Amino acid sequence: MLEQPSFGRRLKQLRTERSLSQAALAGDGMSTGYLSRLESGARQPTERAVAHLASQLGISPAEFEESRATSLAQSLSIATSLDSDETSEQLAEALQTAHAPDPMLRWQALWLLAQRRRRNGEHAAERAYLDELVPLGEEIGLPELRSQSLTQLARNLRAAGEIAPALDAATTAHELARQYELPAQHTATVLLVLVSVEAEAGRVPDARRHADELVGLVEGRGDALWAEAMWTAAVVRVRQGDFKSALGLLDQALEQFSSRENLALWMRLRLTAADLHLQMSPPEPEAAQKYIEAAEAGLPFVDTPSMEQELAALKTHLAFHEGRLPDARALLDRLGRAELRMSYRSKMRLDVLDHQLRILEGDEEEGMAGLQKLALQAQESSNIDLAAATWRLAAECLLKSRGKVAGRRA
Template identity: 50%
Template sequence: MMEQPDFGRRLKELRKARRLSQAALAGEEISTGYLSRLESGARHPTERVVTYLAGRLAVERSAFDVPPRSGSLAQALSLATSSDSDETVEGLIAALDRAEDAEPLPRWQALWIVSRYRQRRGEHAEERAALEELVRIADELALPELQCRALSRLARSLRGTGEVTRAIDVAAHAHRLATRGELSVPDVGTALQTLVAAEAEAGRLPDARAHVDELVALVEHAGSEVMRTEALWSAATVRFRQGDHERAREFLERAMRGLDSRVDLTLWVRLRLATASLCLQTEPPLTGDGRVYLSEAEGALALVGTSVMRQELLMLRAYLAFHEGRYEDARAAHDELDGDDMRMTYRDRIRLSVLDSRLLLLEGHEERGLGRLRELGEEARQAANVDLAADIWRILAGALESTRRIS
């Protein structure tokens, strides 16, 4: 029979493989506390206990002599890092569930891969859980690089689900770690980019402008092509929310010119979706340009499109139809999305609901449309999403004015 702690690890592996709780395995002969100490290696089993546990697990005593599958996480991690397939990541997720006591560094690396997988699929709750654990492990290890990266990703996730205030706090923490620790340009740049996005969402535009200018200067000469592109995109977002639509579009066009689709096709598509969105939010909407950018993005989505990107494209198609006066097409696109498994960000989900409200007004349901706009504006305000709330109140004011003129 194996000595501790190997016996405890093997016991735990056998129990979890049979989906038994500690209480269910312990039964009436031993306590759950004693079983827990056996699994942790704190107690040595007696011959009687080994025989009892083998019977409860329906295995031979020799099953405890088989080394635990300590390499299963390492194997799954190797497969996932050498392949982008969903199957290998799902295997990694299963290995993580089995290896709760794995060494912190391999577990951190596995969770990093899993969190990116969850983010691509729009699985926000699962992504958040992985990122929270990433931050915890990085703090235990006290490695500034890992802390900064985990915090930046967590801040991005928080912003995407509408928790803007906490996103700013987390991103600011990541930025402080990056600057004080004199971390690499990619680490500092990622923290800055995340902070800018959260500040812009919260309407803290002077802070966002200062940080985005710092970001652009940082990566102008030292950053990669992808980093420069993303910095220009961030600068465009801030300028747009400051009302400088022309300058925002210049930044986006510079970003698109500077990125070869062969370098990062996914980012190439996302840029076109972002530029189309900007065109459709401009007053008056630039529908012709928006249509061109959407067509370019749609052509590449077959190659790299995720469900989140496809939903974003359909939402923008709905807005394009709305601004072109094709209200039945806009309603059809909205209803297709509304019945789908929604994976878009908080901001885009609210924008889709705003479109529904505006269509309700056009369809003669004034009370429902106006009431829904008020609810959405208040929801965005309570979420501290000042920029989004201001857009909704502006649309509501215009709808009320139109209603009064008609009546």
């Protein structure tokens, strides 16, 4: 049964969502004064009034039940203050059912939902929201929203291994930030993505130049943006083979950034440090183990599938570098049975490790064929850095395997 004042609130919500005046909604079958009293809750609606208004709005009378739908603005407010799967689902439902909502309100809802998907490692679901978010930002026309949308799209494309379009999106976002002199914090966020994409595309000099620009922008800060900038600049130096400088930058973030600021980022810094020590020549598994244990201690408080998988992947790489090949194989097989919520690069590195293990387990022909296929795949997707790393690891693994065989013969 339709009762006041809930009917009036719902009626006004439906009218304003459609940008209708009271006169337009009332039409020829109702006075605006009567409609105004219905919206204020001063009059109880009759069946005839409900039928007329439903016809004018193009809905069924049942949709006047306030409990059937929460306004997009309300859902957005709730999802912003209470970040959970439940509030995100409510926001997604409100977004789907909202009729011609304000473009800015819709942009904010899409942005929040995309961010939630990204944190959960749901890249395909995030992409669906971004495919609507980017053109909506263009429609609204605000440079900051356009740049922000493109930055997030570039981040998603990079995670999916689509480096060429990611580079286009990140470059355009950076050009917008510079052209319209957007705030330093926004420009730094754009650079975080641009630097990462340039590095993976093999454009290391450009990545280093932009990384230096990024570090300059965040100088004097100690927040999450600063920590991510140090991390990103360290990754570029790794690509250049400058491990000492990379460790110096990363150590600053490890020492100065508090877990109270952002526990998930605090953990990822340690996972990055562990990975860096495993990539060094020679690898430093003891140092990597220390950082893995520190990150693992925080896992119960940041329990997301993507973080858990990142940690498991690092443990797999650690076992490989420590020569515990059966353990590495067991860990890898366990990961292979899960729905992986990690980036294209991380998945590729696990595939590379699989074929390295095959070579060391005695299946040299299949292992080398698999590594060759992965390297070519990375090269075709413009992921030049990953392709080069795969070829290098193939050569190293082959030499190691043949060295073991020669040793047994001797």
